[in-house]
Amino acid sequence: MMPIVQNFVKRWWWLFAIQFLVTFVFWALPGSMSQRIHFENFGPIALSFDLMRGLARSSLALPLARRAFARQLWIGVIFVPASVGSLAMLGASVFHGDFSPSVWALHTLIGLTIAGSLLLLLTGMPTQPSATTLGQWRDGIFGALWGMGMMASMIFLFTGSAIFASLDDSIPWILGILAACTVLSYFTMQRMVVNRAMPPGARQGAPVATRVPDTESAKGWGLWFRIELRNQLLLAGMVFFGLLITRTITNYQRMPRGNGLEFGQMGSFMMMGTMMMFIMGIMSLRAMRSLPISRQRLASMFALRPVVACLTICLSFVLFGLVFGTQASLTLGGILTLFVSGALMAIIQAIGFRFPHPLFVICVAFFVGPMVAMYEHLQRFVTQSPVPIICLIVAGYLGAWMLHFRFLRTSSKIYRRQTWLARLIPTANR
Amino acid sequence: MNAPAIKIRGLCKTFPGFALGPLDLTVPRGAIYGLIGPNGSGKSTTLDLIFGLGGQDAGTIQAAGFDASTQEVEMKRRVTYSSPDTMFAVWGKVGRALRFVKDFYPSWDEALCERLLDAFRLRREEKIGTLSFGARTKLSLLLALCPQPEVLVLDEPTTGLDPESRKMLFEVLLRFVADEQRTVLISSHQLSDLERFADHIGVLSQGRLICEGPTSELVAQHRLIEYSLNNGGRHPEIPGFHRRATASGFFQAVVDTQMHPEATLVARGLLVHSETELPLEEIFIAMTTTRKEAA
Structure with a gap:
């Protein structure tokens, strides 16, 4: 009924x-x-x-x-x-x-x-x-x-x-x-x-036209880097804010803090960061592709974004650790794991470009678990030799680059308007 | 330079439930070329493939004298694209999108940009996310026009535009092609506009180019005839003869008079009672409907 x-x-x-x-x-x-x-x-x-x-x-x-x-x-x-x-x-x-x-x-x-x-x-x-x-x-x-x-x-x-x-x-x-x-x-x-x-x-709270002087002077790639930097700062802020909240909760509950909690959070932030990069990437893909930019350069750019996002997350953890005395994120293992994760996330992002669907979002969410589990294993490997991990990072990035390049070249689906994604972007005609 | 602005040969692309081509299309330099066709006929796919928005299964594309797959950057510096699906929202504000795009084009015309911003009533400080659909279309057009390209490719540029803006758009396009080396390839459903402004028309139906030629010739050679059948006469089932619903006791058909002059029709047992000129829209409907029915 x-x-x-x-x-x-x-x-x-x-x-x-x-x-x-x-x-x-x-x-x-x-x-x-x-x-x-x-x-x-x-x-x-x-x-x-x-x-x-x-x-x-x-x-x-x-x-x-x-x-x-x-x-x-x-x-x-x-x-x-x-x-x-x-x-x-x-x-x-x-x-x-x-x-x-x-x-x-x-x-x-x-x-x-x-x-x-x-x-x-x-x-x-x-x-x-x-x-x-x-x-x-x-x-x-x-x-x-x-x-x-x-x-x-x-x-x-x-x-x-x-x-x-x-x-x-x-x-x-x-x-x-x-x-x-x-x-x-x-x-x-x-x-x-x-x-x-x-x-x-x-709608309530609908924007009214305002005049804000456009004072920026960067253009082309300079502007792109500036926007990217702003996105990374936003991500860093979110990570820092999230860590602060969790620390407050764990303090409040008198919970023992440990690596597990921190690495779990790293996983969450990596998911969030990659999703942010994914959504912005796929939103701008059509426009970027119609500009005089080569496929190789676009592939490099898209494949690099999750890695950069993970680097930002890593630096945020380091900064938080320095400020509040958290130890886990300062280890070499933590840093390298985030890079491995970034490279793997770039692969997943490429696949998400090819098969853009809300289901992908959920798949990424479920990827966080294995990522966290992987950390514990990687931690052990790193203490023995960082070389395999570095190889893994390089292989991951190259794999992501090749997938991005291939999909940019062959797939038509990625350039079609993603209705579900378009609706994430607030616009005046809806 | 007499080479065509766009030359497509043997282009094929297959999706589940749809196949484009093999398509041969030649867009002459200095023309406004209207590509028309029903929804899902492959217009946007064709235009997308010129810009590498997807990979073709077969065929070659040349635009502004450059191969679209091996010389894509050189080609895209001279050929620009405006499509309603292109989103610039990630750049936040109109001014940022302009500054981002202009750096890729050495030929960017800042004066034209200012004029168009004014004409389209767009402000640099406006957020792209808050623009209406029509305003976003205008922004996309502006970004495609200001690089002063040799070839301008427009996919449904009039979608969401009010009549005033539509008129202005075509005025801008006419000024754009006043330089005889510049070309516009435009896909649109506004056939009355195309009939007035386009020099050439190509009709795409179910992934195939079924008719192509100068607009005036295309319109002039098609006629609506009213006819009856002689004893023993039968309705012709031939290309260029598109039968329509019966009216006022006579049969009606849209006929390509170049392919089928009246004498040929009489020889087939048809008595032609009248011949009327048709607008492009009616010709298009007759062509595509017959093809769909035949399929």
């Missing part, structure tokens, strides 16, 4: 199937007490893709009250992933033989509030660039929080056990805040849906 919920599940059943499988596997792993991972963020992620594809505008034309539509969507986005996660946790706990109703209930509640809190962030996400400084700050904060929320799985991977194990005085507070966000999301949902359905000029 809830057509919007049914439709939401029908369209995203495969994503929820993945959620079930992954949650089950993580919870059923030996030593699951340290593997309390949540994937309830899949619900808001699915909705964000739906909104990019114009769900709100097309659905509000249906003979269904706006309130009913918003309510059903809210139920679908929060309760479906929470139920799937809960079932997976239940199954895995029984399989593992350590089922505890209180643990299960607590984590079901955590899952529910994760989805709800992320949904609240989604309702505040900008849909087009804001013209005012205040608006840009607000957009930046919501965007950063949304990004942080996406990393919630990674954080819960390492903090979930602590939450469960300690159950100290802070837990009710954390859950209370998350629950309040979830309730608030119910009330902001309708406004967001209506706002997303309106033409941009009519």
